Amino acid sequence: DQQVKQNSPSLSVQEGRISILNCDYTNSMFDYFLWYKKYPAEGPTFLISISSIKDKNEDGRFTVFLNKSAKHLSLHIVPSQPGDSAVYFCAVLGGSNYKLTFGKGTLLTVNP
Amino acid sequence: DTGVSQDPRHKITKRGQNVTFRCDPISEHNRLYWYRQTLGQGPEFLTYFQNEAQLEKSRLLSDRFSAERPKGSFSTLEIQRTEQGDSAMYLCASKTGGSPLHFGNGTRLTVT
Numbered sequence: 001d002q003q004v005k006q007n008s009p010s011l012s013v014q015e016g017r018i019s020i021l022n023c024d025y026t027n028s029m030f031d032y033f034l035w036y037k038k039y040p041a042e043g044p045t046f047l048i049s050i051s052s053i054k055d056k057n058e059d060g061r062f063t064v065f066l067n068k069s070a071k072h073l074s075l076h077i078v079p080s081q082p083g084d085s086a087v088y089f090c091a092v093l094g095g096s097n098y099k100l101t102f103g104k105g106t107l108l109t110v111n112p
Numbered sequence: 113d114t115g116v117s118q119d120p121r122h123k124i125t126k127r128g129q130n131v132t133f134r135c136d137p138i139s140e141h142n143r144l145y146w147y148r149q150t151l152g153q154g155p156e157f158l159t160y161f162q163n164e165a166q167l168e169k170s171r172l173l174s175d176r177f178s179a180e181r182p183k184g185s186f187s188t189l190e191i192q193r194t195e196q197g198d199s200a201m202y203l204c205a206s207k208t209g210g211s212p213l214h215f216g217n218g219t220r221l222t223v224t
Contacts, residue, residue: 004154089154089155099160102156104152105154
C-alpha cells in the first residue's frame with residue numbers, strides 16, 4: 001500500500017510559466033514533508049520542506065503548500081527554468097521520525 | 113564537506129555472485145541510511161544506523177543482505193547470491209540532528 005502518492009508521472013511546462021507538482025499521503029501521523037529533486041545519474045537533492053504546523057513555506061522560486069485536512073501537498077515553481085527539468089520526489093516523515101517514505105516521483109520537463 | 117561518497121558507481125555481476133558496496137557519509141553525520149531505487153519508483157528504505165548501531169531493517173532486506181557500520185563512520189552493504197531482482201540503484205544517505213537527508217550518487221547494480 002502506497003503511503004505517498006504522486007499521481008502524475010510526468011509534467012511538461014514552458015519556460016517562465018508555473019510548474020505545480022502534487023503529492024497525496026494517507027497517514028495523518030506524518031508531520032514533516034519534503035521535496036527532493038533528482039537529475040539522471042545523481043542522488044536525490046533536498047529542495048524544500050514544511051512541517052505540519054505550517055501551511056506554506058517559500059524559498060526563492062519554490063513554494064510548498066500543505067493542506068492537512070486533504071492530506072495533500074504541492075510544490076510550486078515559478079518561474080520555471082529549463083534547469084529545473086528533473087524528477088521531483090515527495091517524501092514524508094512521521095511516527096518514528098527517522099525514516100523518509102518517498103513517492104514514485106514526477107518527471108518535470110521545462111521547455112525553452 | 114565533500115558530501116556522501118559511494119563506491120563503486122556501477123557494478124555488473126553474474127547471478128549467484130556476492131557484491132559489496134561502500135558508503136562514506138558526511139563526516140559529522142551520525143545517522144546513515146541505505147535506500148534502493150528501481151525504475152519508476154521512489155527510493156525505498158532498506159536500513160538505518162545511528163553511529164555503529166543498526167536500528168531498523170526493512171522487510172525488503174532479505175537474509176541475503178547485510179549491512180555494517182563498524183566504527184560509526186563508513187558503511188558497507190553486502191548482497192550474497194545475487195538475483196536478477198536485486199538489480200537497482202543502491203543509495204546511501206546521511207544526516208545529523210534535524211538536517212535533511214543528504215544522498216550520495218548511488219551504486220547502480222546490474223545482475224546478469
